[in-house]
Amino acid sequence: MTDGPIDAGVFANLVxxxxxxxxxxxxxxxxxxxxxxxxxATMRTAATESDLETLGRAAHSLKSGSLNVGAVELGAxxxxxxxAGRSGAVPDAASQIDAIAxxxxxxxxxxxxxxxxxxxS
Amino acid sequence: xxxxxxxxxxxxxxxxDDPTAQHQAIDRDALTGRVLVVDDTPFNRQLxxxxxxxxxxxxxxxxxxxxxxxLLRDPATKPVDVILLDIMMPVMxxxxxxxxxxxxxALRDVPVIVISGVxxxxxxxRCIEMGxxxxxxxxxxxxxxxxRIAASLGQKRLRDQExxxxxxxxxxxxxxxxxxxxxxxxxxxNPDGEAMLAGHRREITALFCDLRNFTVFSExxxxxxxxxxxxxxxxxxxxxxxxxxxxxEHFAGDGIMVFFNDPVLQVDHAQRAxxxxxxxxxxxxxxxxxxxxRGHVLEVGIGIATGYATMGRIGFEGRYDYGxxxxxxxxxxxxxxxxxxxxxxxxxxxxxxxxxxxxEPVGERQLKGFxxxxxxxxxxAQNGAADASAPAGASNPAS
Numbered sequence: 466m467t468d469g470p471i472d473a474g475v476f477a478n479l480v481x482x483x484x485x486x487x488x489x490x491x492x493x494x495x496x497x498x499x500x501x502x503x504x505x506a507t508m509r510t511a512a513t514e515s516d517l518e519t520l521g522r523a524a525h526s527l528k529s530g531s532l533n534v535g536a537v538e539l540g541a542x543x544x545x546x547x548x549a550g551r552s553g554a555v556p557d558a559a560s561q562i563d564a565i566a567x568x569x570x571x572x573x574x575x576x577x578x579x580x581x582x583x584x585x586s
Numbered sequence: 587x588x589x590x591x592x593x594x595x596x597x598x599x600x601x602x603d604d605p606t607a608q609h610q611a612i613d614r615d616a617l618t619g620r621v622l623v624v625d626d627t628p629f630n631r632q633l634x635x636x637x638x639x640x641x642x643x644x645x646x647x648x649x650x651x652x653x654x655x656x657l658l659r660d661p662a663t664k665p666v667d668v669i670l671l672d673i674m675m676p677v678m679x680x681x682x683x684x685x686x687x688x689x690x691x692a693l694r695d696v697p698v699i700v701i702s703g704v705x706x707x708x709x710x711x712r713c714i715e716m717g718x719x720x721x722x723x724x725x726x727x728x729x730x731x732x733x734r735i736a737a738s739l740g741q742k743r744l745r746d747q748e749x750x751x752x753x754x755x756x757x758x759x760x761x762x763x764x765x766x767x768x769x770x771x772x773x774x775x776n777p778d779g780e781a782m783l784a785g786h787r788r789e790i791t792a793l794f795c796d797l798r799n800f801t802v803f804s805e806x807x808x809x810x811x812x813x814x815x816x817x818x819x820x821x822x823x824x825x826x827x828x829x830x831x832x833x834x835e836h837f838a839g840d841g842i843m844v845f846f847n848d849p850v851l852q853v854d855h856a857q858r859a860x861x862x863x864x865x866x867x868x869x870x871x872x873x874x875x876x877x878x879x880r881g882h883v884l885e886v887g888i889g890i891a892t893g894y895a896t897m898g899r900i901g902f903e904g905r906y907d908y909g910x911x912x913x914x915x916x917x918x919x920x921x922x923x924x925x926x927x928x929x930x931x932x933x934x935x936x937x938x939x940x941x942x943x944x945x946e947p948v949g950e951r952q953l954k955g956f957x958x959x960x961x962x963x964x965x966x967a968q969n970g971a972a973d974a975s976a977p978a979g980a981s982n983p984a985s
Contacts (some may be wrong), residue, residue: 482633482637482727482728483633483636485642489636491806492632493629493632493633493636496628496629496632497629499628500628500629507939519676522674522675522676524672526626526627526674528703529627529629529703529724530627530629530630532703532724533629533630533633533724534629546595571741
């Protein structure tokens, strides 16, 4: 997973944190993916309504989950959007959200692939 | 101080659940408690709850500050020991939640650990200024979680114990105040009081008051009447003694003994004692008139004397009184015996110490236990107003 959307070191930390209970890791990943989809939808609505507060909060929320599962790049993109939201104007909100959605999709694939590899071994 | 505790049944029963008895060293590693996780991100709640479960804590969760407050204030929710609080949340954010918690008497002391991202350290500072106990980074290390929650739990346990202890002390103090005169209760509750209780020499003014005719009354009246009368008499005198800052030594049937200038110093102790006596006489007029209508003649007689006495704890292990030994105390009692209905008699030293109260010599008396006749003075009214209720020449009916 190195150099991919998921930082292997951070992901290993998460596994260690759970005491190596992979079922729970899977649960957490599912929660992250489900919540991520919902935060992305919130961001899109907030952007069309120019609701910067909600936009920033959704980015903030997705950021913290991202950083815990190892989606470091996703976390960084969310952080930029969160900070832009706080600054008062996000002219390129739609393109930022597209970038976040693309990175989220990459992270999702990688996480699912990791699970599949584990199932085979 | 411990000798006095058995005086109150409450003090004894309190000893059983005395929190000091359970006040053991707190083993932080063994500490577990109920932790409320407040975070809008399901991932974070899930992760934190699992980590806390693994350490052995019981967990609850809320998705925002308002939901957390609702949960905490719900009577069905068992008390929470630690709150883990996210800052950025919809509906009610961490700051507003923290402010509401700190403004709530019942929730103020629950430690709050703020969960924060590494880029949110400014917010952490603000939260700690607002009363948060600590913070946890969002990317959580289980060892750090364990240590920080244990530290907050430890502080909370100590604070709970301290609160319980203060509550017990306050309860004991208020119970003591019901059994002892307030000045003596304060002495008992005060660490410096021990030396005073052990005994000290002090110039005091002693006042003794009892009733003329009480023996006849108690033999002829119904017991219920006697008790009813005593209750009213004690309540009236008790409130006057307190109002005049006297130290009530005891009530014994119709007799009461009050000290001034001990344990609290009062420069004008003689004056205060005579003022109390005048007030008792005044207030007793109504009581006396009421009983006269019912066919009983009851009048007060008061004796006051000033002099040195040894004051402190008197008695034996298991039953102590705060009291005094000295000639002034005996003299006050003898003068009270000499006083006719409504009369206030005082010794020469008390008379000499008065400023604004008039008193007149009523001759010398040979008092039991005193070798020489003593000059005795009878108090009139304040500012020289004549007091018709003290019939100087009246005979002294058997009491």
